[in-house]
Amino acid sequence: MANTPDYSWPPMETRQVMGQNIKRLDGPQKSAGRAKYTSDFTRKDLLFAAYQTSPYAHARVTKVDTTPAERMPGVKAVQVVSPAGTEVQWEGTEIVAVAAVTEEIATEAVGKIKVEYEVLPHLVREDDLTKAGTHVKAAGEKTVGDPEQAFQQAEVTSDGHYGIPVVTHCCLETHGQVIEWRGDHVNCWPSTQDVTRYAGTLAPNLKVPVANIDVRMDYVGGGFGSKFAPDSWGEVCARLSQKAGGAPVKLFLDRATEQLIAGNRPSAYAKIKLGGKKDGTITAWQSESWATGGVTGGGSPPLPYIIANIPNQRQNHSAVSVNCGPQRAWRAPNNQQASYLTCCAIEDFAAKAALDPLEVFKTNLNLYAPEARRATYAWQLDKAAELAEWKQLWKLRGQGSKGAVKRGLGIGFNAWAGMGHNSQCRAIIHADGSVEIEIGTQDLGTGTRTIITQVAAETFGLPVGAVGLTIGSNQLPPDSASGGSTTVGGVSASTRKASVNALAKLYEAAAPALGVEPAQLEARGGKIQVKGGGKSLTWAEACRKIGGGGSISETGANDSRNPGGLIAAGASGIQIADVSVDTETGVVKVNRYVAVQDCGLIINPRLAESQVYGAIIMGISTALFEQRVMDEQTGRMLNADMEFYKLAGISDIGDIVVHMDIRPENDKRGVIGLGEPPAIAICAAIGNAVANAIGVRVPRIPMTPDHVLDTLDGRAV
Amino acid sequence: MKSKKDPGSSAGPNPGFSRRGFLGVGLGSGAVGVGLLEKPAVAEPAGAEVVGPQAVPVTLNINGKPVNLTLEPRVTLLDAMRNYIGLTGAKKVCDRATCGACTVMLNGKIVYSCTVLAIDAQGKEIQTIEGLAAPGELHPVSAAFWNNDAQQCGYCTPGFVMAATGFLKENPNPTDADVRHGLGGNFCRCGTYMGIRKAVLEAAETLKKGGASNG
Ligand code: FES
Ligand code: FES
Numbered sequence: 035m036a037n038t039p040d041y042s043w044p045p046m047e048t049r050q051v052m053g054q055n056i057k058r059l060d061g062p063q064k065s066a067g068r069a070k071y072t073s074d075f076t077r078k079d080l081l082f083a084a085y086q087t088s089p090y091a092h093a094r095v096t097k098v099d100t101t102p103a104e105r106m107p108g109v110k111a112v113q114v115v116s117p118a119g120t121e122v123q124w125e126g127t128e129i130v131a132v133a134a135v136t137e138e139i140a141t142e143a144v145g146k147i148k149v150e151y152e153v154l155p156h157l158v159r160e161d162d163l164t165k166a167g168t169h170v171k172a173a174g175e176k177t178v179g180d181p182e183q184a185f186q187q188a189e190v191t192s193d194g195h196y197g198i199p200v201v202t203h204c205c206l207e208t209h210g211q212v213i214e215w216r217g218d219h220v221n222c223w224p225s226t227q228d229v230t231r232y233a234g235t236l237a238p239n240l241k242v243p244v245a246n247i248d249v250r251m252d253y254v255g256g257g258f259g260s261k262f263a264p265d266s267w268g269e270v271c272a273r274l275s276q277k278a279g280g281a282p283v284k285l286f287l288d289r290a291t292e293q294l295i296a297g298n299r300p301s302a303y304a305k306i307k308l309g310g311k312k313d314g315t316i317t318a319w320q321s322e323s324w325a326t327g328g329v330t331g332g333g334s335p336p337l338p339y340i341i342a343n344i345p346n347q348r349q350n351h352s353a354v355s356v357n358c359g360p361q362r363a364w365r366a367p368n369n370q371q372a373s374y375l376t377c378c379a380i381e382d383f384a385a386k387a388a389l390d391p392l393e394v395f396k397t398n399l400n401l402y403a404p405e406a407r408r409a410t411y412a413w414q415l416d417k418a419a420e421l422a423e424w425k426q427l428w429k430l431r432g433q434g435s436k437g438a439v440k441r442g443l444g445i446g447f448n449a450w451a452g453m454g455h456n457s458q459c460r461a462i463i464h465a466d467g468s469v470e471i472e473i474g475t476q477d478l479g480t481g482t483r484t485i486i487t488q489v490a491a492e493t494f495g496l497p498v499g500a501v502g503l504t505i506g507s508n509q510l511p512p513d514s515a516s517g518g519s520t521t522v523g524g525v526s527a528s529t530r531k532a533s534v535n536a537l538a539k540l541y542e543a544a545a546p547a548l549g550v551e552p553a554q555l556e557a558r559g560g561k562i563q564v565k566g567g568g569k570s571l572t573w574a575e576a577c578r579k580i581g582g583g584g585s586i587s588e589t590g591a592n593d594s595r596n597p598g599g600l601i602a603a604g605a606s607g608i609q610i611a612d613v614s615v616d617t618e619t620g621v622v623k624v625n626r627y628v629a630v631q632d633c634g635l636i637i638n639p640r641l642a643e644s645q646v647y648g649a650i651i652m653g654i655s656t657a658l659f660e661q662r663v664m665d666e667q668t669g670r671m672l673n674a675d676m677e678f679y680k681l682a683g684i685s686d687i688g689d690i691v692v693h694m695d696i697r698p699e700n701d702k703r704g705v706i707g708l709g710e711p712p713a714i715a716i717c718a719a720i721g722n723a724v725a726n727a728i729g730v731r732v733p734r735i736p737m738t739p740d741h742v743l744d745t746l747d748g749r750a751v
Numbered sequence: 752m753k754s755k756k757d758p759g760s761s762a763g764p765n766p767g768f769s770r771r772g773f774l775g776v777g778l779g780s781g782a783v784g785v786g787l788l789e790k791p792a793v794a795e796p797a798g799a800e801v802v803g804p805q806a807v808p809v810t811l812n813i814n815g816k817p818v819n820l821t822l823e824p825r826v827t828l829l830d831a832m833r834n835y836i837g838l839t840g841a842k843k844v845c846d847r848a849t850c851g852a853c854t855v856m857l858n859g860k861i862v863y864s865c866t867v868l869a870i871d872a873q874g875k876e877i878q879t880i881e882g883l884a885a886p887g888e889l890h891p892v893s894a895a896f897w898n899n900d901a902q903q904c905g906y907c908t909p910g911f912v913m914a915a916t917g918f919l920k921e922n923p924n925p926t927d928a929d930v931r932h933g934l935g936g937n938f939c940r941c942g943t944y945m946g947i948r949k950a951v952l953e954a955a956e957t958l959k960k961g962g963a964s965n966g
Contacts, residue, residue, distance in 0.1 A: 057897055057898065057900070058897070058900055058902070060905070061896070061897035061900070061902060062889055062893070062897055063905075064896075064897075064902045064905030064908050065889070065893040065894070065896035065897045065901070065902055065905070065908055065909075065912055066840075066880065066883070066884060066889055066890070066893045066909075066912075067839075067840025067841075067879075067880035067881060067883075067908070067909035067912070068840070068881075069905055070839065071839075071842075071906065073842070073843075074833070074839035076833075076834075076837045076839065082834070136823075136834070137830060137834055138823055138825060138826060138830075204940055205940060206842070206844045206850070206852060206904070206906040206907055206938075206939075206940050207842070207844075207904070207906045208844075253904070253905065254904060255842070255904050255905070255906030256904045256906060256940050256941060258940075288846070289844070289845050289846060289847075478903075478904060479902070479903030479904030479905060479941055480903065640900055641900065644900045644903060644943070644946065647942055647943075647944075647945045647946070648903055648941045648942030648943065649942065650942065651939075651942025651943075651944055651945070652940070652941075652942045655942075675845065675847070675849070676844070676845040676847075676849040676850050676938065677845075677847070677849050681938045681940065682944075683934075683935045683937075683938060683944075684930070684931050684934045684935060684937070684939075684944040684947060684948065685931035685932060685935050687944055687945075690945055
């Protein structure tokens with residue numbers, strides 16, 4: 035083809051299918067219980083597997099005696115994961131797995147295996163740095179400008195302590211997979227965020243060529259950043275299958291093990307000092323922060339968040355190593371912590387200066403990075419304030435309500451890249467008029483199926499019902515992991531390109547019948563027509579002109595390094611929490627939560643809103659309830675379950691108001707990911723609202739009654 | 752009205768701490784109350800039949816059809832459905848009466864099936880999400896969940912649909928506040944509660960009008 039085809043999105047006002055609130059295409063399957071998740075896998079010859087895990091946070095395995103399990107009828111394979119001599123670094127480490135004909139036998143048999151340990155000293159809490167001793171490592175220092183002088187000259191200075199704990203992903207479908215290893219071929223049904231790369235990651239461990247590994251997944255019950263890799267259980271599951279003569283083995287973590295080892299968000303704690311002028315201009319930042327993401331330390335929030343260009347800064351950060359399950363990416367890694375630490379420090383500065391924090395956030399817009407987003411934040415601050423009735427409801431810190439129940443408002447901000455990932459798509463148009471789209475991607479519940487179909491339908495001028503879609507297999511054109519809010523950009527761009535390429539071929543087939551050049555044709559309203567009106571063929575008639583093999587098959591690719599104009603990076607949002615705090619019981623209730631969010635061009639507003647609602651609800655859950663509670667005495671997690679690891683329920687979330695910022699200037703930028711940005715600022719906004727309500731900073735998330743009452747009684751750290 | 756998270760008042764103290772002792776806990780949303788199970792395990796009367804530990808014949812009446820199985824007495828109703836019958840709509844998430852993902856109806860009342868033994872479900876009408884609508888059709892509650900985008904990953908959805916169906920039986924004219932209280936026994940990690948609130952109110956209207964689904 036001589037010229038590159040025009041892939042650009044149709045203008046906002048002419049879109050027919052994109053921009054519509056199409057109902058989630060897999061909604062009927064999900065809401066009727068017919069969607070089959072990997073954990074729903076059933077087959078006559080299926081074996082069930084279970085783990086025995088370490089009860090100790092730090093120990094050396096001295097003996098693993100598997101004979102009691104091997105003797106049990108119904109046991110088909112035993113796989114030792116941590117043989118004698120292994121140093122176990124956290125509770126929940128997998129020691130041995132058993133596959134058996136029933137789940138009951140597998141669980142009982144693995145429990146009978148005798149494991150002995152030499153218990154070693156541990157550290158499982160990092161909240162008090164003075165008790166962490168040699169587990170603390172310097173992890174970065176930075177000085178900008180002249181912080182010393184800036185603090186001396188500051189008209190207002192504020193100080194605060196802030197902490198945000200480790201929380202777990204708590205996916206409702208736990209981590210696991212079904213694997214069948216027969217001969218030299220391995221069939222995998224994982225619960226994963228990365229169908230395309232699963233085989234490539236597993237292959238070296240099994241010493242099987244990637245080409246011999248088949249991966250299939252239709253539905254996944256949550257991931258949130260914790261399900262990118264096959265993990266050690268992928269390999270263990272495969273070996274159990276091999277040992278059992280190739281029968282498929284299902285190995286899913288139980289809830290306790292899921293909470294212990296299958297992912298958590300690193301903590302972050304900091305002492306932060308701000309200096310500035312009476313008018314609210316911030317001139318100096320000083321922070322001493324620390325965090326843990328498990329044994330390797332980890333967790334380094336980018337400070338100061340968004341307001342990155344404060345002219346004078348001194349920072350130092352330490353990493354604490356604890357004997358707890360390792361961190362995994364958690365819906366906007368490091369950003370929630372950074373947003374919390376920064377927004378709380380700004381709010382405390384505003385309170386000290388007796389200024390309205392909304393004004394302080396605005397006064398310092400010229401310090402926001404990147405510059406290009408400043409105008410958007412300015413607009414969003416006003417819009418969020420309007421929706422939250424800030425002017426009417428906000429009062430100076432602690433000067434609100436008279437009674438025991440105090441009301442307060444607080445602000446948080448977010449920023450995220452969300453550039454589309456590498457993705458390839460195949461679009462097939464058959465002579466009978468049917469259309470198929472194929473991409474090796476996955477739909478985490480974000481609506482990926484629906485938006486791919488909308489993009490293809492828009493391009494072909496067809497309704498969504500006319501477009502078939504296949505995803506969820508590594509036999510399809512490769513996509514990438516669904517992480518970092520990169521999927522919508524990747525798949526929408528690759529689908530657009532593949533569809534435009536296929537359509538160009540259809541134009542070539544149909545042009546002679548219409549007596550024009552292919553370039554003069556367009557696809558609209560179920561027709562292939564001459565641009566600007568005139569002659570046309572119905573879609574079906576045009577497809578009948580396809581000669582040769584009877585179908586057109588074209589591919590399209592998104593290259594994240596060279597994305598063209600279809601997609602972009604850089605979403606931003608402002609959120610405001612409105613809470614009531616009962617100062618007698620310490621209970622915090624969310625009255626209303628306002629989110630103003632941009633994410634460029636929106637393919638399906640209903641699904642986009644659902645993403646924002648979901649992110650906020652997950653955020654409210656972490657702000658009010660969630661924390662991993664570790665017992666230093668025993669080294670164990672006290673709430674590795676769902677009774678005491680508490681998630682927000684339907685009555686805990688107040689009213690949520692979402693405003694998608696779809697102004698034309700945002701639409702023009704192209705598609706930007708949305709999964710993480712709205713999940714970032716909730717602890718910040720709620721933490722600030724609580725401080726505003728009760729007149730004093732509750733330093734530690736979650737805003738539980740004990741944290742609130744401790745603060746009110748002057749017992750907080 | 753009573754949330755699922757309230758322990759059932761008749762469960763009483765349970766010295767044996769057996770799984771059966773929790774039977775009183777996993778009761779449905781809304782005003783389902785207790786008394787659903789004939790005998791709380793604590794006070795197992797003398798002379799009660801002792802079965803197991805080996806597998807025994809079990810007949811479950813699921814979605815109007817008897818299903819004959821051979822199960823160890825320790826198998827829960829949830830595991831029986833998922834692992835032995837292939838009914839996988841109900842999900843195993845917490846496996847201890849906290850999250851509601853395993854919700855089914857037993858004699859028309861909502862229960863957490865992870866906390867009912869299969870042998871104790873014999874002689875009762877078990878309704879699962881698979882029994883709510885004929886293949887290819889959608890029950891009005893499922894349809895309302897779809898219409899209001901009350902699902903993301905969808906893993907909690909079957910449990911919520913069953914809980915909502917049971918809730919609407921007991922509360923055909925709910926307010927928004929009733930919904931918030933009555934569905935407190937189920938959790939969603941993806942955060943679909945806003946859609947669920949709307950879906951349950953919409954389903955209440957549809958059911959009152961005779962229940963045509965739009966599937
Ligand atoms: S699995 Fe039964 S209540 Fe959670
Ligand atoms: S939709 Fe994912 S847990 Fe509810």
